[in-house]
Amino acid sequence: MSGATSTANERVVERIRTADPVLVGVERAIDTLPGMTTETVLTSGPPLEFDEYDSGQAGAIVGGALYEGLADSRAEAIEKLKAGDIAVRTCHEHGCVGSIAGITTASMPVFVVEDAASGEVGRCHFYEGGSRHRLNYGSYNEAVHEQLTFIDEVMAPVIGATLDHVGGIELRPIVQEALTMGDDMHSRNHAATPLLAQELIPAMLNLERSGTLTPTQVDQTLEHLRNCHYVFLRPAMAASKATADSAHGIDGSSIVSAMTFNCQEFAIRVSGLGDRWFRAPMAPIEGKYFDGFSEDDLEYMGGDSVINATMGLGGLAQAAAFSLIEYQGGSPDQIVERNEAMYRITHGEHPYYEIPYFQFRGVPVGIDVRRVVDEGVTPVMNMGIPGSQGGQIGAGCLEAPMACFEAAVDALDG
Amino acid sequence: MSGATSTANERVVERIRTADPVLVGVERAIDTLPGMTTETVLTSGPPLEFDEYDSGQAGAIVGGALYEGLADSRAEAIEKLKAGDIAVRTCHEHGCVGSIAGITTASMPVFVVEDAASGEVGRCHFYEGGSRHRLNYGSYNEAVHEQLTFIDEVMAPVIGATLDHVGGIELRPIVQEALTMGDDMHSRNHAATPLLAQELIPAMLNLERSGTLTPTQVDQTLEHLRNCHYVFLRPAMAASKATADSAHGIDGSSIVSAMTFNCQEFAIRVSGLGDRWFRAPMAPIEGKYFDGFSEDDLEYMGGDSVINATMGLGGLAQAAAFSLIEYQGGSPDQIVERNEAMYRITHGEHPYYEIPYFQFRGVPVGIDVRRVVDEGVTPVMNMGIPGSQGGQIGAGCLEAPMACFEAAVDALDG
Numbered sequence: 043m044s045g046a047t048s049t050a051n052e053r054v055v056e057r058i059r060t061a062d063p064v065l066v067g068v069e070r071a072i073d074t075l076p077g078m079t080t081e082t083v084l085t086s087g088p089p090l091e092f093d094e095y096d097s098g099q100a101g102a103i104v105g106g107a108l109y110e111g112l113a114d115s116r117a118e119a120i121e122k123l124k125a126g127d128i129a130v131r132t133c134h135e136h137g138c139v140g141s142i143a144g145i146t147t148a149s150m151p152v153f154v155v156e157d158a159a160s161g162e163v164g165r166c167h168f169y170e171g172g173s174r175h176r177l178n179y180g181s182y183n184e185a186v187h188e189q190l191t192f193i194d195e196v197m198a199p200v201i202g203a204t205l206d207h208v209g210g211i212e213l214r215p216i217v218q219e220a221l222t223m224g225d226d227m228h229s230r231n232h233a234a235t236p237l238l239a240q241e242l243i244p245a246m247l248n249l250e251r252s253g254t255l256t257p258t259q260v261d262q263t264l265e266h267l268r269n270c271h272y273v274f275l276r277p278a279m280a281a282s283k284a285t286a287d288s289a290h291g292i293d294g295s296s297i298v299s300a301m302t303f304n305c306q307e308f309a310i311r312v313s314g315l316g317d318r319w320f321r322a323p324m325a326p327i328e329g330k331y332f333d334g335f336s337e338d339d340l341e342y343m344g345g346d347s348v349i350n351a352t353m354g355l356g357g358l359a360q361a362a363a364f365s366l367i368e369y370q371g372g373s374p375d376q377i378v379e380r381n382e383a384m385y386r387i388t389h390g391e392h393p394y395y396e397i398p399y400f401q402f403r404g405v406p407v408g409i410d411v412r413r414v415v416d417e418g419v420t421p422v423m424n425m426g427i428p429g430s431q432g433g434q435i436g437a438g439c440l441e442a443p444m445a446c447f448e449a450a451v452d453a454l455d456g
Numbered sequence: 457m458s459g460a461t462s463t464a465n466e467r468v469v470e471r472i473r474t475a476d477p478v479l480v481g482v483e484r485a486i487d488t489l490p491g492m493t494t495e496t497v498l499t500s501g502p503p504l505e506f507d508e509y510d511s512g513q514a515g516a517i518v519g520g521a522l523y524e525g526l527a528d529s530r531a532e533a534i535e536k537l538k539a540g541d542i543a544v545r546t547c548h549e550h551g552c553v554g555s556i557a558g559i560t561t562a563s564m565p566v567f568v569v570e571d572a573a574s575g576e577v578g579r580c581h582f583y584e585g586g587s588r589h590r591l592n593y594g595s596y597n598e599a600v601h602e603q604l605t606f607i608d609e610v611m612a613p614v615i616g617a618t619l620d621h622v623g624g625i626e627l628r629p630i631v632q633e634a635l636t637m638g639d640d641m642h643s644r645n646h647a648a649t650p651l652l653a654q655e656l657i658p659a660m661l662n663l664e665r666s667g668t669l670t671p672t673q674v675d676q677t678l679e680h681l682r683n684c685h686y687v688f689l690r691p692a693m694a695a696s697k698a699t700a701d702s703a704h705g706i707d708g709s710s711i712v713s714a715m716t717f718n719c720q721e722f723a724i725r726v727s728g729l730g731d732r733w734f735r736a737p738m739a740p741i742e743g744k745y746f747d748g749f750s751e752d753d754l755e756y757m758g759g760d761s762v763i764n765a766t767m768g769l770g771g772l773a774q775a776a777a778f779s780l781i782e783y784q785g786g787s788p789d790q791i792v793e794r795n796e797a798m799y800r801i802t803h804g805e806h807p808y809y810e811i812p813y814f815q816f817r818g819v820p821v822g823i824d825v826r827r828v829v830d831e832g833v834t835p836v837m838n839m840g841i842p843g844s845q846g847g848q849i850g851a852g853c854l855e856a857p858m859a860c861f862e863a864a865v866d867a868l869d870g
Contacts, residue, residue: 219646222638222646222779222782223637223638223646223647223779224636224637224638224647224812232633232636232637232647233637233638233646233647236650236651236654237650239654240650240653240682243657243678244675244678244679247661247671247674247675247678251671257661257665260661261658261661264657264658264661265658268654364812364813365636365637365812367812367815367816368636368812368816373815374812374813374814374815398638398778398779398781398782398788399778399788399813400788401781401787401788402781402782
């Protein structure tokens with residue numbers, strides 16, 4: 043590795059290590075996403091033409107158009123999407139990230155997270171709720187619509203007003219503590235979600251007392267926060283997006299600044315290689331399936347949530363979360379082995395995010411494409427598994443395909 | 457082991473496995489503790505004469521007498537205690553358990569936990585607060601008095617009213633979930649305390665809305681719950697006491713039904729051996745000390761909290777809580793090794809309380825004095841360390857002394 047690359051990588055990792063993400067508010071996508079339009083449906087992964095999206099991810103995009111009122115029927119939505127009257131773009135192109143299919147439309151509320159160190163902003167839509175069927179898992183029907191409406195009419199305004207009242211909530215201490223409580227901040231947010239709730243509740247109560255919020259709004263919000271462990275994943279993703287963007291664009295760096303996938307391909311971006319996506323077919327996922335489902339039912343629908351792994355959480359912090367084995371299979375030994383391997387492909391360690399089982403060693407940060415290729419080890423990611431009939435059907439541990447990293451190394455050398 | 461012992465032990469372990477502890481209320485000690493009087497100070501450990509208590513535990517007893525208004529000065533309190541005008545009795549003799557010195561006086565509020573399976577009731581006083589100086593660590597001054605008054609005037613009535621409103625809170629699901637979130641339910645209750653708060657908050661808000669509680673009461677209670685991770689230890693101890701008492705008194709059983717210690721000795725009770733305490737000098741503690749303190753400053757002041765270890769939590773569940781190493785020292789390997797050894801001295805495994813790192817194996821329950829002696833392994837317990845000048849000065853892992861178990865085996869054989 044040249045001295046210039048080493049210095050560049052050091053700068054990138056320093057940005058990750060010093061990032062100070064603050065959840066500053068909730069806004070409608072149209073009001074906060076750069077370049078967003080009312081006729082755009084955002085989805086996860088590297089960009090594709092609409093025709094290239096198939097099955098679940100295509101269904102989710104159509105569902106998003108219907109939810110937004112851009113068409114009255116699936117047929118009309120598809121026609122408009124094909125004609126380009128409704129644009130399909132990626133979340134990453136508009137300063138946000140999305141879970142699984144990642145559907146984000148103009149009116150949808152998003153968490154807004156600002157990295158106080160760099161000023162970069164990341165956004166992410168809300169977790170829909172506990173049902174297996176969600177828009178982001180390719181489902182769109184009456185029940186899914188109702189869940190989205192609840193988020194829009196209750197969760198978003200209540201949390202938005204509360205954040206306005208407190209002036210933002212620092213996420214770093216929450217992530218730091220949650221890692222000592224069995225969370226990986228991807229497939230387990232069991233601790234981080236109540237820790238976030240603890241920060242919100244006193245202000246929420248004051249807003250009820252002053253008449254700004256109703257008792258029903260408060261009760262429903264608390265119930266959702268209590269029932270949906272996954273709530274915190276979304277601010278965590280927005281934080282990772284802000285951090286990743288602050289670490290992007292450092293000339294000469296071989297550090298990965300984004301990982302994502304759509305229904306066709308996995309892709310990475312590299313800090314020193316501009317906005318180009320290095321793509322490759324999906325590598326296998328090792329998962330555990332809900333009763334009645336098997337790997338034959340698996341259908342990729344995309345996923346930007348692996349931005350958390352890109353920033354050292356999720357799969358790169360899985361030894362903080364042995365309880366994961368109940369949800370996504372595997373064994374503690376496998377978790378330890380996989381997590382330890384991540385230190386061989388990363389440039390540094392996080393000063394705040396630590397893994398108790400590793401004697402409070404910092405999580406590995408700064409995935410270096412050269413080390414990945416040299417070591418023959420690719421990043422691992424925890425994720426929910428979508429099914430071919432829509433809906434979540436399990437959870438598992440995904441490996442990034444080596445070809446992305448090889449292509450990036452070629453580009454660096456080329 | 458005889459067939460009769462085996463059957464008896466099976467019955468004991470079945471009581472532990474089926475226990476269903478419910479936090480049913482908060483009451484003043486005088487109103488709920490069997491045999492309690494207004495002139496009694498309860499303390500932890502097996503019984504001693506007042507003259508036999510020294511240093512911190514004696515100071516705590518005197519502090520309890522002063523707090524209760526049984527004397528106007530330390531000198532007067534000591535005189536009355538020596539004369540027997542103020543009685544010193546143990547918590548275990550009055551259906552409760554206490555942390556460290558375990559001071560419980562007539563007016564103090566206690567958590568009341570009923571085992572719905574057996575009907576047994578256990579009680580435990582409240583956690584005083586975050587200061588290093590607490591009555592139960594041998595300190596009694598203006599600040600300690602204020603903390604106790606806050607518990608008496610705010611925490612107890614608010615939580616009591618809330619429990620009355622909801623009709624009790626099941627503790628088993630909280631303990632079960634907290635074990636998947638890095639708690640051992642002794643030195644770590646970081647998850648269990650917010651999980652309990654989640655159960656309390658909706659009802660608390662309703663009581664505020666109906667005018668039963670004031671906003672200030674609610675705010676102060678939430679703040680205490682948020683700042684004091686140790687809150688849940690106390691209902692957990694009351695649950696263990698109820699469970700342990702349900703498992704006590706089974707003829708022929710060689711299973712331990714209580715462990716405790718005072719400033720002089722460690723002691724155990726055995727289910728089939730009546731109310732006799734088998735005592736021995738304290739074994740060493742391996743600890744980590746707060747800045748400015750060392751093991752030279754350690755001073756035992758008693759502790760009933762090891763009732764949790766007796767029921768399979770704390771030291772017997774420490775592999776659920778690798779974060780403990782930050783607080784009490786040691787290493788993950790040591791934690792795993794110690795916890796695995798506990799399976800060799802116990803009769804069964806808990807069906808609900810599971811350790812993720814052990815592939816969700818149930819915590820070991822039913823410490824068998826014969827196995828302890830045969831294996832040469834004694835139970836391990838996590839605990840806070842008191843200092844000779846009063847106050848907490850660290851935390852560590854304590855081993856029970858073998859002599860207690862040898863004496864119990866002799867009694868079984870005798």
